[in-house]
Amino acid sequence: TISQHGLLQTLTQYLARYEKNYGIQTQIEGAEPFTDGAFEPLVEVQLLRILQEALTNVRKHSNAHYVRITFALEDDRARVSVNDDGRGFDPDAPSAGMEEHVGLRVMRERAEEVGGSLSLISTSGQGTDLVVRVPVKGAIHA
Secondary structure, three states: OHHHHHHHHHHHHHHHHHHHHHOOEEEEEOOHHHOOOOOOHHHHHHHHHHHHHHHHHHHHHHOOOEEEEEEEEEOOEEEEEEEEOOOOOOOOOOOOOHHHHHHHHHHHHHHHHOOOEEEEEEOOOOOEEEEEEEEOOOOOOO
8 A cells, every 4th residue: 555655666566567457568757756755645645546547547548558657846846747659639529538527527636635736738649648746745856
């Protein structure tokens, strides 16, 4: 669980299972500064749930072969992006399934609950880039 292992170890273990079960290659970049104690416990839990939901969406909808999760420090926030090489979609198209919109709304609500934000950039045929910004606790030196 996240309380025992921290965000990064929990995420790494999740990604190992994800790769094995679904054959989608994953990579984490820039996570080193965000080790234990970088986030409040609730932020950590919500961020992990958002990332899991994003990865579920990639698996179900994108036809991707590769997903990169990138951590970066942006002012006093962590900017965590999930970028896939899948088929992408038009987020404004009415044809996008309600299930996807519900998933996005839930992810956005989770981010906002901890003082963060969520944005999505996707273009049909060019993959999807989901960006979550959440507050970090204390000083982080990237």
